[in-house]
Amino acid sequence: MSVQITSVSSTAAKSLSRQVEKLLTGVALTCALSLATEGLSHTSAHSSEAPVAPAISKVSYAAAIGSMPDGAYLYGQAPKAEQLGATYLVFEVKQGDVTGAFYMPQSSFDRVHGTFQTERLALTVVNSYEQASYPYTVALQASSTSASSTQPHVSPIGLEGYYAIKQLSAIDRRILSTCKANQHRSL
Numbered sequence: 001m002s003v004q005i006t007s008v009s010s011t012a013a014k015s016l017s018r019q020v021e022k023l024l025t026g027v028a029l030t031c032a033l034s035l036a037t038e039g040l041s042h043t044s045a046h047s048s049e050a051p052v053a054p055a056i057s058k059v060s061y062a063a064a065i066g067s068m069p070d071g072a073y074l075y076g077q078a079p080k081a082e083q084l085g086a087t088y089l090v091f092e093v094k095q096g097d098v099t100g101a102f103y104m105p106q107s108s109f110d111r112v113h114g115t116f117q118t119e120r121l122a123l124t125v126v127n128s129y130e131q132a133s134y135p136y137t138v139a140l141q142a143s144s145t146s147a148s149s150t151q152p153h154v155s156p157i158g159l160e161g162y163y164a165i166k167q168l169s170a171i172d173r174r175i176l177s178t179c180k181a182n183q184h185r186s187l
Helices: 004-035 168-185
Strands: 071-076 088-094 097-103 109-117 120-126 135-142 156-157 162-166
Touching: 071 168, 088 109, 088 168, 097 120, 097 168, 109 168
Parallel strands: none
Antiparallel strands: 071 088, 071 162, 088 097, 097 109, 109 120, 120 135, 135 156
16 A cells, blocks of 8 residues: 555656646746847747747848748747757748747647738737737748648748748647637637
8 A cells, every 4th residue: 555655646746846847947948038039129929939039130132022832831940840948830821821830849839820021921929828919020031941741842931040840740730730720710
């Protein structure tokens, strides 16, 4: 009986330890991002998953960037998928409209929707906890290689501060499916 109680207590302690570790990691990441961007002008989404990025840089284009081809895309702050501590943006482009999410592996995700505008991707971020909406922009870069799951080709558009990741995982597809379903309900 004593061994069984000790085993249950040990399991509960490990679970509590993981929850506290996850919370502290989130707080540390938020503090690190805040310190790293201090003094930079930026648009903040006030969200747990949406990263804080510098204001749109001045990139000169021969022609205005309009959109990306229809398809599903994955971009990450790390060049590989599923890296703990990195933020990812998974989204689908359909006739110029963008639906998707910012997320960190093993965490919640914040839904996004928006459109491509000249030199930027203009998004509205819906915080997963409060369901509050915030504007957020990501600067576009010319001449970046990115692949779409439906049209694997080179796109002339990249996202500033993000790496294009060629393969969407099952988790990425599940997040995207949830976001698309929620977007259709809110229309």
